[in-house]
Amino acid sequence: xxxxxxxxxxxxxxxxxxxxxxxxxxxxxxxxxxxxxxxxxxxxxxxxxxxxxxxxxxxxxxxxxxxxxxxxxxxxxxxxxxxxxxxxxxxxxxxxxxxxxxxxxxxxxxxxxxxxxxxxxxxxxxxxxxxxxxxxxxxxxxxxxxxxxxxxxxxxxxxxxxxxxxxxxxxxxxxxxxxxxxxxxxxxxxxxxxxxxxxxxxxxxxxxxxxxxxxxxxxxxxxxxxxxxxxxxxxxxxxxxxxxxxxxxxxxxxxxxxxxxxxxxxxxxxxxxxxxxxxxxxxxxxxxxxxxxxxxxxxxxxxxxxx
Amino acid sequence: xxxxxxxxxxxxxxxxxxxxxxxxxxxxxxxxxxxxxxxxxxxxxxxxxxxxxxxxxxxxxxxxxxxxxxxxxxxxxxxxxxxxxxxxxxxxxxxxxxxxxxxxxxxxxxxxxxxxxxxxxxxxxxxxxxxxxxxxxxxxxxxxxxxxxxxxxxxxxxxxxxxxxxxxxxxxxxxxxxxxxxxxxxxxxxxxxxxxxxxxxxxxxxxxxxxxxxxxxxxxxxxxxxxxxxxxxxxxxxxxxxxxxxxxxxxxxxxxxxxxxxxxxxxxxxxxxxxxxxxxxxxxxxxxxxxxxxxxxxxxxxxxxxx
Numbered sequence: 001x002x003x004x005x006x007x008x009x010x011x012x013x014x015x016x017x018x019x020x021x022x023x024x025x026x027x028x029x030x031x032x033x034x035x036x037x038x039x040x041x042x043x044x045x046x047x048x049x050x051x052x053x054x055x056x057x058x059x060x061x062x063x064x065x066x067x068x069x070x071x072x073x074x075x076x077x078x079x080x081x082x083x084x085x086x087x088x089x090x091x092x093x094x095x096x097x098x099x100x101x102x103x104x105x106x107x108x109x110x111x112x113x114x115x116x117x118x119x120x121x122x123x124x125x126x127x128x129x130x131x132x133x134x135x136x137x138x139x140x141x142x143x144x145x146x147x148x149x150x151x152x153x154x155x156x157x158x159x160x161x162x163x164x165x166x167x168x169x170x171x172x173x174x175x176x177x178x179x180x181x182x183x184x185x186x187x188x189x190x191x192x193x194x195x196x197x198x199x200x201x202x203x204x205x206x207x208x209x210x211x212x213x214x215x216x217x218x219x220x221x222x223x224x225x226x227x228x229x230x231x232x233x234x235x236x237x238x239x240x241x242x243x244x245x246x247x248x249x250x251x252x253x254x255x256x257x258x259x260x261x262x263x264x265x266x267x268x269x270x271x272x273x274x275x276x277x278x279x280x281x282x283x284x285x286x287x288x289x290x291x292x293x294x295x296x297x298x299x300x301x302x303x304x305x306x307x
Numbered sequence: 308x309x310x311x312x313x314x315x316x317x318x319x320x321x322x323x324x325x326x327x328x329x330x331x332x333x334x335x336x337x338x339x340x341x342x343x344x345x346x347x348x349x350x351x352x353x354x355x356x357x358x359x360x361x362x363x364x365x366x367x368x369x370x371x372x373x374x375x376x377x378x379x380x381x382x383x384x385x386x387x388x389x390x391x392x393x394x395x396x397x398x399x400x401x402x403x404x405x406x407x408x409x410x411x412x413x414x415x416x417x418x419x420x421x422x423x424x425x426x427x428x429x430x431x432x433x434x435x436x437x438x439x440x441x442x443x444x445x446x447x448x449x450x451x452x453x454x455x456x457x458x459x460x461x462x463x464x465x466x467x468x469x470x471x472x473x474x475x476x477x478x479x480x481x482x483x484x485x486x487x488x489x490x491x492x493x494x495x496x497x498x499x500x501x502x503x504x505x506x507x508x509x510x511x512x513x514x515x516x517x518x519x520x521x522x523x524x525x526x527x528x529x530x531x532x533x534x535x536x537x538x539x540x541x542x543x544x545x546x547x548x549x550x551x552x553x554x555x556x557x558x559x560x561x562x563x564x565x566x567x568x569x570x571x572x573x574x575x576x577x578x579x580x581x582x583x584x585x586x587x588x589x590x591x592x593x594x595x596x597x598x599x600x601x602x603x604x605x606x607x608x609x610x611x612x613x614x
Contacts, residue, residue: 091541091574098429098509118510119537122405123430125509202405202432203425211518211543230426234398236518236546243550267398 002298003042004181004280007034007055009065009292010174011226011272014305024305027064027292031303034058035296038178043298048180048188048222049087049110056083056106056190059176063145065292066174068104069138070145071194073152079143081194082208083109088187088216088278096130097208098123103136106192109208111135119210123202148197155198173288175207177214177224179276187222187278189214189238196229205229211239218278220245221252226291227264227271235263241275252277256285309605310349311488311587314341314362316372316599317481318533318579321612331612334371334599338610341365342603345485350605355487355495355529356394356417363390363413363497366483370452372599373481375411376445377452378501380459386450388501389515390416395494395523395585403437404515405430410443413499416515418442426517430509455504462505480595482514484521484531486583494529494585496521496545503536512536518546525585527552528559533598534571534578542570548582559584563592 009031038055042048060068071079083105084095094113099122102108111133112121121129130137175193182188191214193207206213206229213229215238216222223238237259244255256275264271265287272286274293284293284304294303316338345362349355367375378386390412391402401420406429409415418440419428428436437444482500489495498521500514513520513536520536522545523529530545544566551562563582571578572594579593581600591600591611601610 086541093541116508117537118506118508119540120511120516122509122511125507129508199425200432201423201425201436202429204427204429209427209516209518210540211516211546215543230424233426233517234393234400236522236543239518239543239546240550243547244554247551247553247555 001183001185002280003183004276004282004295004297005035005038005042005051005055005178006274006276006282006284006295007031007059007178007293008224008226008272008274009059009176011286011288011291012173012270013288014290016306027305028303030059030062030064031292031294032301035294035301038180039296042180042182045183048182048186051180051182052178052188052190053085053106053110055178056176056192057104060104060106060192065176066194067176067192069143070148071143072148072174072197074195075198075200077152079194081105081192082204083192084208084210084214085109085113085190086188086210086214086216087113088218088222091217093119093210095120095208095210096122096126097204098202099126101127101137102130103138106190108135151197173227173271175226177226177274179222179224179274181276181280185278187216187218187276189216189222189224191224206232209233212236213238215239215242217242221275221277223273223275225271225273228269231264231267231269232271235267235269237273241273252281252283256283260285260287308490308492309587310490311583311589311602311604312342312345312349312358312362312485313581313583313589313591313602314338314366314485314600315531315533315579315581316366316483318593318595318598319480320595321597323613334612335610337366337369337371338599338601339608342601342608345487346603349487349489352490355489355493358487358489359485359495359497360392360413360417362485363483363499364411367411367413367499372483373501374483374499376450377455378450379455379481379504381502382505382507384459386501388412388499389511390499391515391517391521392416392420392497393495393517393521393523394420395525395529398524400426400517402427402515402517403429403433404511405509406433406437408434408444409437410445413497415442458504480534480578482533484533484581486529486531486581488583488587492585494523494525494583496523496529496531498531513539516540519543520545522546522549524549528582528584530580530582532578532580535576538571538574538576539578542574542576544580548580559588559590563590567592567594
C-alpha cells in the first residue's frame with residue numbers, strides 16, 4: 001500500500017488572458033507547498049486525517065485562495081468562513097460555518113471532530129468553542145487582501161451577490177480541499193472556504209456540509225468539492241459519488257464523471273471534485289474552464305491549473 | 308395515481324409508564340390535525356411541497372413537539388430552530404438554522420426555496436431574510452413552555468448537553484417532519500426542530516441539512532429523519548436511503564430497514580425515518596422505543612406512538 005494526496009484550490013473560469021507567468025507560478029508554488037506538507041506527513045506514516053488538515057492549512061495561510069487568509073468579503077465587509085473534515089475509517093466528522101477570526105477554520109473543524117460530541121457548529125457558538133480549545137485567532141486585517149476588497153467593491157457596485165456571473169470576467173468558486181490515502185489504508189477529506197463575495201443572509205454553501213461538499217468512507221472514497229454551492233447541495237455531490245461506487249459498482253472515475261459532467265451539468269452546476277478511492281486511484285474532475293489542483297505520491301508531484 | 312402523506316413528531320424512548328391516556332390522546336389529536344391539513348391540500352390537487360409545509364406548520368404550532376412553539380431551550384435559554392424543505396421534481400431546496408423568533412421555521416425554509424438564489428441560511432442573516440419576506444415573528448414567551456423550562460433546568464443541573472442519556476428517563480429526539488406524494492406524482496419532504504436541550508456552541512443537527520435529515524427526489528423517494536443528529540450526519544441518512552434505491556435497486560422498505568436497523572444501529576445512532584416512494588409506498592422505520600407518527604391517503608388515516 002502506498003500513500004496518495006490530492007488537493008484543489010477552487011474551480012471556475014480561470015482565463016489565460018487574465019493570468020501571466022508570474023501569477024501562474026505563484027499558484028503552482030502554493031499548491032506545491034501544500035502537497036509537500038501533506039506528503040511529509042503521509043510518507044512518515046502520518047494519518048490521512050492529519051495530512052488533509054495540514055495541506056488545507058497551507059492553502060488557508062496563502063492569500064491566493066478563498067479560504068482563511070485571502071477569504072472573500074461578505075456584504076457586511078466581514079469574513080464568514082466554513083470548513084469540514086471527515087475520517088473514512090471511523091466516519092467521524094467535524095464542521096464549522098459562519099466563523100470569523102479563526103486563522104485556520106479546517107483546524108477548528110478537526111477540533112470539533114476530535115474534541116466534541118457535536119459534528120457541526122456555526123457562528124459565535126463555534127467561535128466560543130474555538131477559544132476554549134485554544135485555536136489561533138487573527139484580526140480582520142490579517143484576512144483582508146486588496147484583491148478581495150476590490151472584488152467586494154465591484155460586486156456591490158453591480159449589485160451582484162454571487163461571484164461574477166458574466167462571461168467576460170473571471171468567475172471562480174473559491175474553495176480549497178484535500179483528500180488523502182495513508183499507509184494504513186485509511187482515507188480522509190477536508191474542505192475550507194471563505195464563501196461568496198458580497199454574500200448576505202448568513203448564506204452557507206456546501207463546503208461545511210458533510211456528505212455534500214466533503215465526505216470520506218474507507219469503503220469507497222474520500223472527496224472534496226468546489227463549485228456553485230447551491231447546486232452541489234441539491235445534488236448531495238460528495239455522497240452521491242460514494243454511493244454510486246458502493247451500490248452501483250461504478251469506478252471512482254466513472255462516478256466522478258457522471259456526477260460532475262452529467263448530473264451537475266444538467267442542473268447547471270459548475271465546479272469540480274477531487275477524490276481518491278481505497279486502492280489509491282485519484283480523480284480530479286471538473287466541468288469549468290480550470291481548477292487549481294495537484295497530487296503527490298511516492299513517484300510524482302504534479303500541479304495544474306487549466307484543462 | 309393517488310396521494311399519500313406521512314408525518315413524524317420525533318422518536319426516542321417514549322415510556323408507557325410516563326404516558327397516560329390523556330397525554331396519548333393529545334398526541335394522537337395533534338398528529339391527526341397535521342395529517343388532515345396536509346390531506347386537504349393533496350386531495351384538492353395541491354402540491355406535495357405545499358402539503359408537507361402545511362403539515363409541519365401544524366406540528367410547529369403545537370406545544371407538544373420540539374419545533375416552533377414548544378421548542379427546547381439552548382444553554383443560553385434561547386430557542387435556536389432549524390428546518391428544511393425539498394421538492395422531488397425540481398430538486399430545489401431551502402434550509403435555515405439557528406433562527407430565533409420565526410413562528411414557523413418550515414415556512415422560512417420554503418421561502419428560501421422559492422424566493423432566494425441561496426439554499427441554506429443561518430442565524431441573524433436568515434432572520435433578516437425572514438423579516439424582508441414578511442414572515443410572522445413571535446416573542447420568546449410564545450415559544451416557551453413550562454415543560455421545556457423544566458427540561459433545561461434538569462439538564463443544566465446534571466451538566467448534560469444532550470437530551471437525557473440515562474435509561475431511566477424519557478429520551479426523545481424531538482423533530483417533526485412530513486413526506487408527501489401528490490396527485491401529479493411529485494414528492495416532497497420537510498423537517499423542523501428546536502434541536503437539543505441545553506445545546507451549546509451553535510450546534511447544528513441534521514434537520515436542516517439537505518441530503519442528511521431531509522431529501523426528496525422523484526426518481527426515488529421523499530424522506531424525513533428524526534434521531535441523534537450527529538449519527539445521522541455521519542451516515543448521510545436521507546440520501547443514503549435514496550441512493551440505495553437508485554443505484555442498488557433496493558425497495559423503499561429494504562433501504563429504510565438497512566439504514567435504520569443495520570447501519571445506524573452499528574454506529575449507535577438512535578432514531579427513525581419516514582419515507583414515501585414515487586409509487587406511493589410508505590415506510591415508517593425506527594430503532595427506538597417509539598416514534599410519534601402517522602399517515603393518510605384516500606382510504607385511511609392512522610396515528611401511532613409505540614412499536
